[in-house]
Amino acid sequence: MKKFDLPTDVKKYITNRRIKTFICFLITEIIFFVITYLIIGRLAKWDMNNFIFTLCVIDAIPLFIYQIPNMIFDRSYKGEIIKISYKEENSDSGMRSSIFKRYRTNLLVKTKQDKLYNIKLESLNTTGGPNGQIYKEGDTVVHIAGTDFPKIVKRHDMEFTTCVVCGSKNNVGEEKCDYCNHSLSIK
Numbered sequence: 001m002k003k004f005d006l007p008t009d010v011k012k013y014i015t016n017r018r019i020k021t022f023i024c025f026l027i028t029e030i031i032f033f034v035i036t037y038l039i040i041g042r043l044a045k046w047d048m049n050n051f052i053f054t055l056c057v058i059d060a061i062p063l064f065i066y067q068i069p070n071m072i073f074d075r076s077y078k079g080e081i082i083k084i085s086y087k088e089e090n091s092d093s094g095m096r097s098s099i100f101k102r103y104r105t106n107l108l109v110k111t112k113q114d115k116l117y118n119i120k121l122e123s124l125n126t127t128g129g130p131n132g133q134i135y136k137e138g139d140t141v142v143h144i145a146g147t148d149f150p151k152i153v154k155r156h157d158m159e160f161t162t163c164v165v166c167g168s169k170n171n172v173g174e175e176k177c178d179y180c181n182h183s184l185s186i187k
């Protein structure tokens with residue numbers, strides 16, 4: 001699979017984020033360990049089979065919560081958005097929510113190798129509902145492993161591009177994101 005050439009500041013952002021995730025993972029794993037072995041295991045007087053089961057099943061849960069396997073492999077890819085779906089987020093009612101409705105967006109991306117990926121977007125640019133969407137069906141995007149927002153690299157009317165770190169719209173040709181100041185060029 002093709003690897004992308006990332007600017008240093010974006011690389012640094014991804015590394016810092018991974019370190020934070022890994023620390024959270026370790027803390028969760030320690031909590032799981034204490035609860036399962038030191039508390040439940042002792043109280044229930046577990047035998048060897050119970051311990052092995054717990055180790056392989058229960059204590060493996062944080063690995064998937066924090067998607068640790070994804071950190072080991074570079075799962076960056078390029079593909080075309082073939083379907084976009086929206087889901088209104090439950091907000092805390094009241095008048096405000098009728099103006100600022102938040103939408104969870106799902107992008108279905110198909111690569112040249114016919115692999116399908118689902119990308120969930122949960123923040124910032126999902127406000128505004130279907131009409132306020134940055135992404136459109138037919139856009140070609142690259143998804144950089146470790147970031148949330150796929151970058152639009154090709155569309156029919158290419159007047160802006162997106163930031164992989166914060167998802168903001170930026171004019172084509174800009175070097176840094178207007179909002180978070182991360183580099184925009186990805187080759």
Ligand SMILES: [Zn+2]
Nearest residue numbers: 163166177180
């Ligand atoms: Zn940005």
